Amino acid sequence: MEENITLENNLLALLEERKITVKELKNLVDNVIDRYEQKFFPKIELGWYAFANGRFSADKNAYADLLGVVAWLNPDQNAIKGKRGLILLPKEINCFWQEKKVKTSICDEENGLENTKKLLSFSQNRKIIFPALEKCIQYRKDGYGEVFVPALNQLLLIGKNTEIVNNALKNIKGDLLRNWTFSATEFNQWRQCSVLFSSLCAGFCEKKLKNAVTRFVVAF
Numbered sequence: 001m002e003e004n005i006t007l008e009n010n011l012l013a014l015l016e017e018r019k020i021t022v023k024e025l026k027n028l029v030d031n032v033i034d035r036y037e038q039k040f041f042p043k044i045e046l047g048w049y050a051f052a053n054g055r056f057s058a059d060k061n062a063y064a065d066l067l068g069v070v071a072w073l074n075p076d077q078n079a080i081k082g083k084r085g086l087i088l089l090p091k092e093i094n095c096f097w098q099e100k101k102v103k104t105s106i107c108d109e110e111n112g113l114e115n116t117k118k119l120l121s122f123s124q125n126r127k128i129i130f131p132a133l134e135k136c137i138q139y140r141k142d143g144y145g146e147v148f149v150p151a152l153n154q155l156l157l158i159g160k161n162t163e164i165v166n167n168a169l170k171n172i173k174g175d176l177l178r179n180w181t182f183s184a185t186e187f188n189q190w191r192q193c194s195v196l197f198s199s200l201c202a203g204f205c206e207k208k209l210k211n212a213v214t215r216f217v218v219a220f
Helices: 002-016 022-039 112-126 131-141 152-159 162-171
Strands: 049-051 055-057 066-073 085-088 180-186 191-196 201-206 217-219
Touching (some): 002 022, 066 162, 152 162, 152 180, 180 201
Antiparallel strands (some): 049 055, 049 066, 180 191
């Protein structure tokens, strides 16, 4: 406690003596936090709840700003920030994947974030509507972070934890993993790589299929 008071007084003195600006101090604190988070893998478990500002808890009511459920954890404890796991947002979107049958050639099976970025660019340049991407954009505007649609293999990794994740989703009245779910991985002009969570089966849904759903995640 005394160390904290001393640190606060020292920082305050730097500000008062104009040896550092408020903006510089904020940047310094952000850099320290970022270096800390890069170094230490958070001690969390599958099915825990994720909140804004990198907070996690087994208690769904621990904080007010709930993001979702920890749906996958990287077994590599040395994984860097952004590669440590996936947070599944509670809600699904039930709609077709793509309004027109056009080939995007965005077919990476591992990296949903990059696929989503490329799809957003494709959508803007070609004037093609992807309803799920509109929801991604809205989530980002609402402060959820860099929300994206998982690639095929990321969906399959989440699928291995379906029972744990669904139990956590039930507690927050989220949509359960069970339906055919589009990935951000294209199969061909007519179909999108997809996963049926009820049986953990990979397949290819028609892009205009209306009873398939799309899920969203944030990497941490």
